[in-house]
Amino acid sequence: MDKHVALISGAGRGIGAATAKMLASEGVAVGVLDVLLDEAEAVAQQIRDAGYQALALKCDVGLREDVENAISTVEKEFGPITILVNNAGVGGPFHRVDQVSDDEWEWIMNTNLKSVFLFTRNLLPKMKEQGFGRIVNIASIQGLYGSAHSSTYVASKHGMIGYTKTIAAEWGEHGITCNAICPGYVDTALGVQTDKISDYMQRVLAKSPVKRIAKPEEIAALVRHLVGPHGGYINGSSYVIDGGITSHVGITSDL
Template sequence: MDLSNVFSLDSKIALITGASKGIGYSIAEVFAAAGAKVVISSRKQDDLDQLAKILRNKGYEVTGIACNVGKLEDLQNLVEKTVEKYGTIDILVNNAAANPVFGPVHETSSDAFDKIMNVNLKAPFELMKLCLPYLRNSSNASVINISSVGGLSPEVGLGIYSVSKAALISMSKVFAKEWGDYKIRVNVICPGLIKTKFSEALWSNEKIMNSMMKMLPIKRVGEPEEIGIMALFLASNSASYTTGAVLTADGGFTI
């Protein structure tokens, strides 16, 4: 049995949102190292250009395209420019997320609620629809939605964020069932506490960390690369019979 190419993404085109840092950037680097041509996206083109240059200097094929995922016209532009550049899309990773509040759920404003739902749920919904014509033509189409352990069990202080991530899990399962006929796989990763700028309010808080370490079998904060490697499995042919799966990378937090 030849396992040398088991995780290869050679010639695949991958589109990743929220890819200018943290988990998204790590996924982009891992995919590029596996041979994919990668489009990284976030709101600021200058940041993307710098990051794409860094990755290209490592020998990877990476392009940055700015997009505010909360705006439908930006999502349409992102898909159009990706297809204009590379001709198709084989892999979509919905990683961009928003959480403008931390505190009691009843203190969440309507504006914050709308922003969280728009970015964390509606944007993946719209982007998946926009990518469908291209994913259908792929020989190994894969959609990976980045949820959270909060989507499995609500986290205190992250109420509506947790609700949005739970809805993302459910929506991913719906797409997995309906898109099976198109040979498009749709899976979910639920990270636990990962050391990123996005989660800094948690891992930089000594009280929260002390509480977390008492609950974690693996007593440390996770690294973005550990999510990147899990995403590589789901994107590759190694996961060719895996769809609708919800995988956790949380140090055992949800056991």
């Protein structure tokens, strides 16, 4: 994969960082994007120290100007972008629909969903010209069902999955695939929210058949497969990685 260039949002930590490091280890030149530049630079430096190519950029993924600047900068540094991983996401506060403010709704929707639109709108025509593109959107198992007190997050992830299917249908004939990954609970700042619910982990593990949460590298491994040489016929799919939580009644609606 040493001829590929990847752009990964929210890559300063968690799933994004693990994905950046894993793809870089396959020879992919990686644009490490995050709203926190220090964290993005730390990941990029680790990749460079290992002998691979990486560039860190500050990017508020909900702002068109930031997205366009990130794309053009990575293109100038490494060449045409062939892989896009829309990973940036925020969870937001836990409360009822009638307590959601306009600012909260816009913040979550801009980060989780509008960002996917901004990146793909810019890159899809370029990928079409190249005759190749791999897009992976990091959604959530909460994009598959409703969950009390998480209305905006749930709506954004449902929207991401629907958008993924549409991109797959529109652009597949041009050598471009688009798929979503729906993680369950992952050992990241977003996935382990003990600061909001004191017994969060106990309640999650009680519902998990495997009695643990995922490592970021386990999600990154699926990204690598979907964008790699054996992923070309996988298009418009949504892959659940949750240890079996959604395989039985009850799932997580009361978390």
